[in-house]
Structures are given as structure tokens and as C-alpha cells.
Amino acid sequence: QVQLGESGGGLVLAGASLRLSCAVSSGTTGRYVVGWFRQAPGKEREFTAAISWSGAYTGYANSVKGRFTISRDNAKNTVFLQMDRLKPEDTAVYYCGARRYSGDYAFSQVNDYTDWGQGTQVTVSS
Secondary structure (H helix, E strand, O other): OOOEEEEOOEEEEOOOOEEEEEEEOOOOOOOEEEEEEEEOOOOOOEEEEEEOOOOOOEEEOOOOOOOEEEEEEHHHOEEEEEEOOOOHHHOEEEEEEEEEOOOOOOOOOHHHOOEEOOOEEEEEEO
8 A cells, every 4th residue: 555645735826836745655665656636625536647657657637737747756755746827726625646557657547546645725716
């Protein structure tokens, strides 16, 4: 099991930036894919971004493409989500998910992930 913990959320004005971090437990060995998902009140959890083990493959939801950037530092067991030009519709709880995978791919479905963090709230005010 991969243990995850998100941080970096907060309350910002529209147009501002935030950087979320997903810390993976230091005892985790092997390759794993990480995805960021978000869930707004009354809505289902939706894909935001994902990154393969090597970082060579990334994927983004159309709603965030060009504004959000996912990256990872495997030496520090951390995955980042840089969010720029935030909009009120980006308001949600953001979760990172992980799954062990020996290949190099960025999965985009909620059911592709087996382990989840507790989430961090992002609120964008207009």
C-alpha cells in the first residue's frame, strides 16, 4: 500500500497560483503512477492530471490544460501540481492517488488508482 499526504491548498483570488504537493511515504519501493483528482461539493471525483513514474508521460483534463503543470521528484518521493490562473470553478478538494505500475504510463481514471491521500481544500474566490 502506498501512503500519500497532500498539502498546499488554501483560499486565493481568481488569477492567483497555488502549488500542491503529494508526499509519498518514504518506505514506498518500486514504481508507481500518481494522479491528481478533484471533487467539488455534490459532484463526482474527476481527473485533473497524472504523471508516469519517469515523468516522461503526463496527462491533463481539458479544463486545466495550459494552466496546471504536474511534476515529480522521485528522490524526494513528492509529486507537485502547479496551478496557475486559477478560476472559481477550480474550487474543490484535491486528492492525489497512486498505483504501483512497472511500466511508464499516466492513468486518468479514478478506478485506475488504488491508494489515496486525505485531500486538500482549494478555494478560488472571484
